[in-house]
Amino acid sequence: MVLRRFAWPFGGQRASFCGSFTGWRECPMGLVGTEFQVVFDLPPGLYQYRFLVDGVWRCDDTKPIVRDEYGLISNEMLVTLVENNTHPAVQLEPPPIRRMNLDEGTILTTMPPEPPSRNSGMQIAVFRHRVSEILLHNTIYDVVPVSSKIAILDARLPVKQAFNIMHDEGLALVPLWDDGQGTVTGMLTASDFVLILRKRNIRVLGHEELEMHSVSAWKEAKLQYYGGADVAGMQRRPLVHVKDSDNLRDVALTIIQNEISSVPIFKSSTDISGIPLLNLATLPGILKFLCSKLQEQPEGYPILRNQISSIPIGTWSQHTGRASTRQLRTSGLSAPLITCLDFLLEDRISSIPIVDDNGSLLDVYSLSDIMALAKNDVYACIELEQLTVENALELQYQVNGRRQCHTCLSTSTLLEVLDQLSVPGVRRLVVIEPMTRFVQGIISLRDAITFLLG
Known part of the structure; x- marks a missing residue:
């Protein structure tokens, strides 16, 4: 030696x-x-x-x-x-x-650019190190305006009114204000609406009760039905939040590790005269900021030119021969919507590709699409068990119009995928075959940030 x-x-x-x-x-x-x-x-x-x-x-x-x-x-x-x-x-x-x-x-x-090789592991490690350095040296003020408007609902509002407001304002989630505690104590999300619809027929909440039942009462009822044995422990769990002084890496990790779509930002300084909530931190905002930094010197990150088929990112179909941490779910138009919603809740994912009999992409149904049922109290006139995915999409089109389905190819580069995901309103990309539109996989914002942070 x-x-x-x-x-x-x-x-x-x-x-x-x-x-x-x-x-x-x-x-x-x-x-x-x-x-x-x-x-x-x-x-x-x-x-x-x-x-x-x-x-x-x-x-x-x-x-x-x-x-x-x-x-x-x-x-x-x-x-x-x-x-x-x-x-x-x-x-x-x-x-x-x-x-x-x-x-x-x-x-x-x-x-x-290089093909998958023995150097790929090193290349990814170098890239992740640089990404972490960028995020560690920037705070939430780099992605969230210092002065902006944010919707907050009083937890004493009736459930029906709260969901109507969310639909009218185009909100998939909203912070809840507890006047007694003088702070934000929770979040009302599209998942809550799904759970209410799922249990409405077994007398958790009837339509009449939605007129009077408060959001805070619903939250307590949800703990009773979904909290498991340790309900008291769940009630004591504090609201997941970040401080405005936190670096972006910690903020992103908080969102990913808690499997949430956004996190409230509380002011670091104690000001009893004002609302402590500054804004909401989201993965789209963090990724957009990160992409702007990476594009300042894209030639310095050769992995950005690698095809996504050579990178461990996203969820992939078994037909591709790629390993995934979770199963790729798809649904047909004739499938019951309730089955589709169960997949979303059980797998803790936000969307599912809708395919035809050949597995070709037709559309994507997202958890937030359920809010279309809140318009004109449509949910009160239907039986969820009898509603198909096709029916739900038609309702979505009537309320919000048809929308673009964002896709990419397995030959797309990592830079191309990150660029698309950083566009406002794009939450996921469905990986398809170019000729048949056969669904090969799906890459979400969460997948992208998880890969970038390792």
Whole structure:
């Protein structure tokens, strides 16, 4: 074994090292004098390595550089035993003073796109590190206006009135204000409306009760029917929220880990004279901000040019041969809507592709589409068990008109997918075959952010 010192003498605030002998995992470097150093005990052999300096991958252009068959650039070093095999070629004392210039060294921003390879894991890890750095150094004020309007409903409102307001204002969720506690204590969502419709026929809430039953009373009733054995424990669970001082990475993780679509932002400073709620943080806002940052130097992120078929993102059909953490659900037009809604609630997903008998995409039914039944009290005139997906889509078209179904191909690049998902109103992309529109998979905003954060 031979001790070898690796050094980055070109400056920077922080530096890490990775090489073929570390499995391309990052190793921190220590600052010795005016350069970053790290020492490894290596067997004789030929090795490749590179440096991560202030979030940018670099090579030392004063050392040998190689480009592999996938176009990736690295430094290369041959390790041999020296003389009597006992003296390592390593210098641990501080090197002579040298002017540090970040313009020196090769910046790895000109690598061509590569197919799935042994380097994909490293490429993803590097990209995720950079994404995390961007989000860690920005706060919620970078994605949410300092001054804006936000709808808040009084928890004492009747359920029927609350859902009518949500429909009229085009809201899929809304914060609930508890006047007694003087703060926001919960959220009313489209899922609540679904649960009410699901249980209306077993006397949880009848149509007449919806006229008088308050939202807060419904929330308590929901705990009784869906809370399981530890109902008291669920009642004590505080509202999931973030502070306006939180960084964007923590905000995004809060949304993903709690499986919610948005999270209330509370002001950090205590102001008893005003409402503590600043706004709602959402994944679309975070992704749009992130995309704007990535597009400032897209050539610096070669993974953005990779096809999504080579990236672990989204939910895929078994026909594609790709592994997914959950099953890809689809539904036909003749399927009962209640079955479709059960899939959405049980899998904790927001939408399901609607396909024809050949599996080709016709439309997408989203959880928020259920709000169309709130117009003119349509829900009071129907039996949910008898409503088909086709009936529900027709009602949706009558209320809101036909809408575009956003799609992509398995050959679409990651950059193209992120660009589409960052457009306001686009919450998911259905992956289809170009000729037949056969549904191959689906990539949601949550899938995208989950992949980006690892």
